[in-house]
Amino acid sequence: MLVVFALGMWLVIATGSKLKPTTTNDGSLTAKSTQTATTQTTETPVIQRSPLSILLLQIIVIIVVAKLFGAVFRRIGQPPVMGEMVAGITLGPSLLGWLSPQTMTFLFPTTSMTTLGVFSQVGVVLFMFIVGMELDLEHLKERASSAIMVSHASIVVPFLLGSGLALALYPTLAAPNTEFLPFALFMGIAMSITAFPVLARILKDRGLTQSPLGTTALASASIDDVTAWCILAFVVALANSTAFIQSLLTV
Secondary structure (H helix, E strand, O other), rough: OHHHHHHHHHHHHHHHOOOOOOOOHHHHHHHHHHHHHHHHOOOOOOOOOOHHHHHHHHHHHHHHHHHHHHHHHHHOOOOHHHHHHHHHHHHHHOOHHHHHHHHHHHOHHHHHHHHHHHHHHHHHHHHHHHHHHHOHHHHHHHHHHHHHHHHHHHHHHHHHHHHHHHHHHHHHHHHOHHHHHHHHHHHHHHHHOHHHHHHHHHHHHHHHOOOOHHHHHHHHHHHHHHHHHHHHHHHHHHHHHHHHHHHHHHO
């Protein structure tokens, strides 16, 4: 079949090379064609891409690269979600955008990031819905006190370390007229927030979602996130109030 296809293509090309385009006596048409050809040769051609084709290409590339890195990390005994995160870094501006900005722009144009972000949020919502359906509430009720203790203990240590790190980062990274207290609290809370979807994915890959350990971990992470986000709201309010007071003193 391939031989027949090759012979047929050779026959078509050989026959078509002997043909000549039909000439016309219409001078205006000839002038218009010449002008169009000149314009096309002088201007850079712009390729119009539909949003659907861009989205489909992005989904295919993301799935293939994520599966590839996930399989590699599974081979070395690590959760596949870590490989998927590395795949995101690889396709992002940190690596692909640094090595080949043209490829980065072609695969992920700026105008398509909103649609891709909406799809990513829908995927996270559906995944968390599945995790919630598999969560055993009886185990959660039995270990509520343990989950609260583990959650707050997991906040204290990273919060302290993040606040200590602010001592070294404040002179170089803090914005002008920024007080140290909001900056230190922000660094501490940024280190304390748990990546709940990542934890849920790791537990699901390990088959621990319905186990007592997995239930306690998910409950602790959820309490951790609620507490951390409340503290973050307090930090934002404190920073805004400090800036407002400083502006009043300046006036």
